[in-house]
Amino acid sequence: MRKIWSIYLSVLLVHFLAVPVSRAGAEEIDWVMIEARLVPQNCSKPLECVPKSSLILRNLAFMEQDETRELALFLNRIATVRGIDAKDNLNYSSPMMIQTLHQKPKADKPLLLKGHPGVYFDSATLDSISESKAFSEFVRVQLSAAGVRFLSKEEVEHIPGRPKMSIRFNRHRESEGCIIPFSVSMSISEETVLVRNPALKTTSTIWSGSVRENLANRNYRPESAIRELVEKFLADWNAAQA
Structure with a gap:
């Protein structure tokens, strides 16, 4: 049975979880989020099924910018379909968002x-x-x-x-x-x-x-x-x- 994987790569900026930092004697460092989703296996048109994909993992990696670029190039090279829009209905951040909102106290x-x-x-x-x-x-x-x-x-x-x-x-x-x-x-x-x-x-x-x-x-x-x-x-x- 064929499995179709979707890898989502994002360099996080100040609006999200972290900002690039600098170390003495080293170039700028990125926090990189790597997300994997499983698209329904019986889907004849994978792109139409992306909004129905389920989250498998979401990891953070601390990488130098050269490594970030190499990883992005590698993922782009092995991808079957490239340049998929990260539209709202793909709901990439929903599991993390739910946990964050759930912990917030109710406002007066x-x-x-x-x-x-x-x-x-x-x-x-x-x-x-x-x-x-x-x-x-x-x-x-x-x-x-x-x-x-x-x-x-x-x-x-x-x-x-x-x-x-x-x-x-x-x-x-x-x-x-x-x-x-x-x-x-x-x-x-x-x-x-x-x-x-x-x-x-x-x-x-x-x-x-x-x-x-x-x-x-x-x-x-x-x-x-x-x-x-x-x-x-x-x-x-x-x-x-x-």
Whole structure:
């Protein structure tokens, strides 16, 4: 039964695991990663099966640059197929990435706002309700003053995670003797990947808060609730930027 092997060679730079170092009396040294993958054996078109390959080994070698070049030339010379693109769907780094992410502690809520690039805020629904039509302008003014950037629909498409802000208003209701207070909620959501499988993306809430009507205070209005909610958010935002 024929086995097809795929060898992945990469000189690691500062963005990955190490940087080239120099030794006295010797030329520059590289950390070289050598990765081997097994392509499904019954595949009639090996290139189409590369994304389904399974990781066999991943080793690091400490080599002089001349040795790195010789190894690369050797592998290129014996290869049956050369120049295969390292596209994302090949998932070369997934096993290592999963272990790295799994060990990371969960971040405190304010840290998720640190260095935040801004949000897209679609207020059309909020503006169409009489009680909340002034909310969006108030929120934009208060948050902009604190350094929150509001992105256009076009700009957010170029921001990793496509962060979006949502504000919802639920009216005061009474039904069969029951009083349901009005409420205002705000959230910021972003696209995220799963630790167990970084190839899967979903949407997660990185900040949320809500305020309900204070029935004990007859002067408590929807405007009071949005002010209180904004204060909650700005407390976390300012803590993150400190």
